[in-house]
Amino acid sequence: MTSYVYPGCGFGGYCLPKDTLALVSQSIKNGYSPDILKSAIQVNEVIQQFVVREITEKVCPKETIGMLLF
Numbered sequence: 001m002t003s004y005v006y007p008g009c010g011f012g013g014y015c016l017p018k019d020t021l022a023l024v025s026q027s028i029k030n031g032y033s034p035d036i037l038k039s040a041i042q043v044n045e046v047i048q049q050f051v052v053r054e055i056t057e058k059v060c061p062k063e064t065i066g067m068l069l070f
Helices: 016-028 035-057
Strands: none
Touching: 016 035
8 A cells, every 4th residue: 555655745646646637637528627626636736835834934944853755
């Protein structure tokens, strides 16, 4: 499972982002506007910048923070 799903800000992994985009594309192709899916994709794209902004606003410049990256 860890090779398939990547934890982090927003949703990620191997298939979920591309499958969500494909579902939006097919919905539009069939005459439906999937507003909730479009919004979810948009939020997922900006969530990383939001988290970084929240951290930089709350952590003093002289403080050290650690991050685990996989």
